[in-house]
Amino acid sequence: MDYRKIMSRFSNAQTQVNASYEIIARKYDLTYNALMILYIIDEDKNITQKNISDILYLSKSTVHSILSSLKKKNYVALAEGDNKKEKYIFLTQEGELFFSTIRKETGIFEKTVLDFIGEENVLLFLEQSERIANYMVTKATEIIVGGAQVED
Numbered sequence: 001m002d003y004r005k006i007m008s009r010f011s012n013a014q015t016q017v018n019a020s021y022e023i024i025a026r027k028y029d030l031t032y033n034a035l036m037i038l039y040i041i042d043e044d045k046n047i048t049q050k051n052i053s054d055i056l057y058l059s060k061s062t063v064h065s066i067l068s069s070l071k072k073k074n075y076v077a078l079a080e081g082d083n084k085k086e087k088y089i090f091l092t093q094e095g096e097l098f099f100s101t102i103r104k105e106t107g108i109f110e111k112t113v114l115d116f117i118g119e120e121n122v123l124l125f126l127e128q129s130e131r132i133a134n135y136m137v138t139k140a141t142e143i144i145v146g147g148a149q150v151e152d
Contacts, residue, residue: 010132024109028102033058034066038099041076041089048086075099 018032025035033056040052049067053060067089070076075095078087091099114122 020109021106024102024106028098031066033062034070035102037063037066037070038075038091038095038102041091042099042103045088045090047089048081049089050086052089070095 021035022032025032028035030038036056037052040055041047044051049060049063052058052067053063056063067076071078073095074092075098076089077092077095078089081088117125
């Protein structure tokens with residue numbers, strides 16, 4: 001099995017998925033990461049900057065910079081969290097109106113794509129993708145960061 005070739009194909013496929021969202025982001029004068037952050041905020045009403053950093057594997061400073069930009073556009077605001085350092089992030093009324101258009105348009109796009117693939121195939125693909133992704137993070141941490149030896 002050509003492991004490098006398989007992983008390259010896997011990576012290229014994921015890059016193309018992300019590129020489709022990049023196209024959507026550009027239409028709305030956003031970056032890919034800003035769009036993903038808006039999705040996360042929309043899905044979780046108790047989300048913090050640290051949560052977003054952990055979900056997207058971005059540094060807190062990168063997330064902070066993106067949130068600052070979204071705040072300047074009046075799309076997001078902060079509310080007191082469980083402690084003084086923690087702040088919950090939420091969509092403002094203007095942000096909700098802005099994002100509702102994106103959500104509606106993207107919903108049509110996603111439904112079209114997933115219907116084309118079929119429910120059974122989508123669920124199988126999703127299950128396997130999550131399995132691979134979780135295992136990759138575990139092994140990257142063990143082998144690359146931890147310095148474990150790899151057998152040939």
